Amino acid sequence: MSLENSPRFLNTAERYLRWTRWLLAPLYLIGALALWAAFVHAPTERVMGEVQRIFYFHVGAAWTGFLAFFVVFVAGIVYLVRRNLFWDELAASAAEIGVVFTTIVLTTGPIWARPIWNTWWPWGDPRVMTTLVLWLIYVAYLILRSSLAEGDRRARLAAVFGIIGFIDVPIVWISIRWWRTIHPVVITRTGARLAPEMLQAMLIAVAAFTLLFATLLFFRTAMRLQDNAAEELAQGVRERSG
Amino acid sequence: MKHIRLVWVLAAKDLRIEYRSRQAFLTTLFFAVLILIIFNFAFDPGSAATREASPGILWVALLFPGMIQLNRSFQSEMEEGTLQGIVLSPMDRGAFFLGKFLANVVFLVAIDTLILGAFIIFFNFAIESAFFWVFVTMIAGVIGFSAVGTVFAAMVSNLRIREVLLPILLLPIVVPIILAAVNATREVLIHQDFSTLGSWLQLLVAFDVIFVAAGFLVFDYVVGE
Numbered sequence: 001m002s003l004e005n006s007p008r009f010l011n012t013a014e015r016y017l018r019w020t021r022w023l024l025a026p027l028y029l030i031g032a033l034a035l036w037a038a039f040v041h042a043p044t045e046r047v048m049g050e051v052q053r054i055f056y057f058h059v060g061a062a063w064t065g066f067l068a069f070f071v072v073f074v075a076g077i078v079y080l081v082r083r084n085l086f087w088d089e090l091a092a093s094a095a096e097i098g099v100v101f102t103t104i105v106l107t108t109g110p111i112w113a114r115p116i117w118n119t120w121w122p123w124g125d126p127r128v129m130t131t132l133v134l135w136l137i138y139v140a141y142l143i144l145r146s147s148l149a150e151g152d153r154r155a156r157l158a159a160v161f162g163i164i165g166f167i168d169v170p171i172v173w174i175s176i177r178w179w180r181t182i183h184p185v186v187i188t189r190t191g192a193r194l195a196p197e198m199l200q201a202m203l204i205a206v207a208a209f210t211l212l213f214a215t216l217l218f219f220r221t222a223m224r225l226q227d228n229a230a231e232e233l234a235q236g237v238r239e240r241s242g
Numbered sequence: 243m244k245h246i247r248l249v250w251v252l253a254a255k256d257l258r259i260e261y262r263s264r265q266a267f268l269t270t271l272f273f274a275v276l277i278l279i280i281f282n283f284a285f286d287p288g289s290a291a292t293r294e295a296s297p298g299i300l301w302v303a304l305l306f307p308g309m310i311q312l313n314r315s316f317q318s319e320m321e322e323g324t325l326q327g328i329v330l331s332p333m334d335r336g337a338f339f340l341g342k343f344l345a346n347v348v349f350l351v352a353i354d355t356l357i358l359g360a361f362i363i364f365f366n367f368a369i370e371s372a373f374f375w376v377f378v379t380m381i382a383g384v385i386g387f388s389a390v391g392t393v394f395a396a397m398v399s400n401l402r403i404r405e406v407l408l409p410i411l412l413l414p415i416v417v418p419i420i421l422a423a424v425n426a427t428r429e430v431l432i433h434q435d436f437s438t439l440g441s442w443l444q445l446l447v448a449f450d451v452i453f454v455a456a457g458f459l460v461f462d463y464v465v466g467e
Contacts, residue, residue, distance in 0.1 A: 080463055136414035143410055147401055156463045157397045164456060168415050171449055175418035179425055
């Protein structure tokens with residue numbers, strides 16, 4: 001077996017680790033800024049009180065979660081066209097990070113919803129339910145990966161599942177929205193406008209989470225590429241020593 | 243034209259095997275009927291609440307046989323080594339998908355029709371025209387379910403944990419089917435309200451078209467190489 005991937009993978013991993021290091025300082029800076037914006041800069045919401053501040057982290061995590069799953073979808077398509085395992089490692093890393101962020105969304109949501117909507121889990125809300133189904137789909141994606149042996153076949157199947165899962169999302173969204181209009185409406189969304197400071201805090205949080213996502217994605221992909229290269233080298237050594 | 247014939251040859255092969263053994267069909271049917279009965283023991287039979295929940299019970303009872311059938315559909319191919327034969331033949335992979343998919347649809351529509359009959363009896367429904375629409379909903383649901391399910395069943399066919407992996411992969415994806423089918427059934431059967439039926443059927447047909455096309459396109463990546 002030739003060392004087809006290792007040199008290229010190690011190079012890319014090296015580059016990604018360098019980028020990760022460069023990203024750390026801006027990440028700490030904007031992270032601190034986001035905390036300040038959410039807890040100091042933004043005013044306390046008049047009706048909801050302090051608990052509303054969770055909103056900034058909730059939205060930031062939600063946006064990055066969706067972005068991560070979109071990366072899984074695109075990387076899956078590129079893998080099927082190019083057949084380069086790099087794209088598979090990228091998709092896997094994005095899926096892991098996406099699941100973590102979606103878990104944050106599904107944890108911060110109930111904490112806010114209990115005092116405000118008087119329910120932990122609003123079963124009729126399309127946003128909540130679509131996020132839940134999304135979370136289920138990508139946890140299934142990770143379980144599928146973990147039950148397959150490393151290699152091209154796993155990459156192919158994961159790519160197919162990632163694509164089918166992403167196509168499903170709009171249909172899930174529509175079906176849940178229709179379901180909700182048929183069900184008695186428990187929750188009415190108060191269309192409260194955001195104060196300018198709140199909007200600023202939200203945008204900073206979104207920027208901070210996006211940067212965090214990019215950093216984690218480079219870091220995790222680098223780890224996976226190195227893992228892949230190490231596996232390939234070990235294989236080569238085993239074959240040579242017979 | 244050649245493709246259509248190939249699809250039919252494959253589907254006919256699977257259905258002939260099912261027809262000749264019949265054991266799987268009867269066992270799966272027995273299992274589904276058992277679920278309907280157990281639900282009646284678990285809930286208060288004959289009460290208004292159970293009646294309101296009955297469309298959900300029906301669809302859960304239809305999901306289980308579906309899952310079993312999908313898992314079985316590639317199992318015999320694996321055991322007899324025929325999957326390799328089919329993959330090595332110069333047949334279009336899309337046609338392979340359609341053949342498997344068609345066999346699953348026919349098998350499930352047959353079994354689900356009988357389950358629907360058992361449902362009418364156990365839940366004391368009058369045989370009325372609404373059941374025609376429940377039947378149509380069922381067929382639309384089975385098509386989408388089988389389309390995604392055939393792809394996933396092929397994916398997990400040679401894994402040891404396929405029995406549990408298939409539902410884990412499939413159930414989140416078919417959430418729209420479950421929502422549409424249960425709500426359409428409830429509206430026409432319990433509330434005698436046909437106003438939303440059209441929307442739910444549209445959703446099911448959209449799901450069917452999208453995922454039959456997706457299955458046709460991606461099946462090569464799943465079984466190929």
